[in-house]
Amino acid sequence: MPPAASAPRLDRLRHWFAARHGLALEACDPTLAAGDASFRRYYRAGLPGGETRILMDAPPAQEDSRPFVAIAEAWEAAGLPVPHLYGVDLEAGFLELQDLGDTPLSAYFDDEASALAWHKRAIELLHRLQAAAPTEGLPAYDAALLGRELDLFPDWCLSWLGLPTPPSWPALRQVLIDAALAQLRVAVHRDFDAMNLMVQGKTLTLIDFQDAVAGPPSYDLISLLRGRYQRFDAATFAAFVDDFRERAQAEGRLPADLEAATWRHQVDAMAAQRALKVLGIFCRLTHRDHKAGYLARLPHFLDHLRDSLAGLPAHGDFRAWLEGDFAPALSAALAREGVA
Incomplete structure (x- = not known):
């Protein structure tokens, strides 16, 4: 996804995360954590207590996040190590995930x-x-x-x-x-x-x-x-x-x-x-x-x-x-x- 196309979605993602946690918009400044071979982008965002979360931006026109959500929930229930889902908005294509760090x-x-x-x-x-x-x-x-x-x-x-x-x-x-x-x-x-x-x-x-x-x-x-x-x-x-x-x-x-x-x-x-x-x-x-x-x-x-x-x-x-x-x-x- 070119940067010009991602900017409006990043602004929407900021509003979504801020609303979820009752934060002032100016306190939300997600930074790019990773991209991949798809249209998905991952951002890191902080919470007031110092905890961080990963925000997945998966544009619904290009990416169907329903399989990811279903598998994450099923595998976590089975006791497998997967990132916990804190929030999901499939219509917008936004997910809030556990931050696993930057070390593959x-x-x-x-x-x-x-x-x-x-x-x-x-x-x-x-x-x-x-x-x-x-x-x-x-x-x-x-x-x-x-x-x-x-x-x-x-x-x-x-x-x-x-x-x-x-x-x-x-x-x-x-x-x-x-x-x-x-x-x-x-x-x-x-x-x-x-x-x-x-x-x-x-x-x-x-x-x-x-x-x-x-x-x-x-x-x-x-x-x-x-x-x-x-x-x-x-x-x-x-x-x-x-x-x-x-x-x-x-x-x-x-x-x-x-x-x-x-x-x-x-x-x-x-x-x-x-x-x-x-x-x-x-x-x-x-x-x-x-x-x-x-x-x-x-x-x-x-x-x-x-x-x-x-x-x-x-x-x-x-x-x-x-x-x-x-x-x-x-x-x-x-x-x-x-x-x-």
Whole structure:
């Protein structure tokens, strides 16, 4: 949202917050705390006693806040760490939330030991989420949604690069969908990323969960392990994946007879699906939504795609196309855009 368009809404947000707390308007001076890839903006506002709150501005014409509110209430009732909702005006698109500070999990990835320790904490939270969060009321992560996400890759990434969809694409696309649908259903955050896990002391809190669905247990795991900040070596990644399977089987979230090799195939397929989706989304954010900084992340997710496809040896034709056609075209396009 451009600043000129946000100014009237910020003034309305000030009036709303002031009225809620019986404050003089001049005492309300929200400051921008964060924006994201959507039209939502987050502001920090103070109360007379020194407590602060986060005010979400989600313009109703662009953002439907009802899923966020419903999920926040359901997950809080289930004992999960989510920001408390103090006030909601869905018609205006204003929410008043608990202030969780400014420190996301990604701030703790300075060294390998710290990154590993915090990833273990995050996976512990993921186990809690899958065990406690209800799936009732969540949209299904079905074949149609999985397919729409995959199609972001040819529709936005390949079209930007001027590349035709390779002949090997339909077969890979179907295998990735089938592998996701073969898994049991749990509540899926759908962006279980280190930017969406806020740190207070040693506690992690979930944010940005409005797109949650009922879907495969592997999705949030690979959102974390093959996200925007880390690229683990094969042995470390495999250890995380195997440990997750063993606990999820013990707790009944994965079938007791699920073999390690089958689970790893499902994880790699899910990771490939997400990497392809992200490559498409980042191109769309750049070229349709005019948001900066996303092209620079494309090589990182290309590496994630390579790692994921390494576990899917039956799709050698697509891997050959990726290296022979896609990777050089991407490098050339980024050079033209001035992206290092």
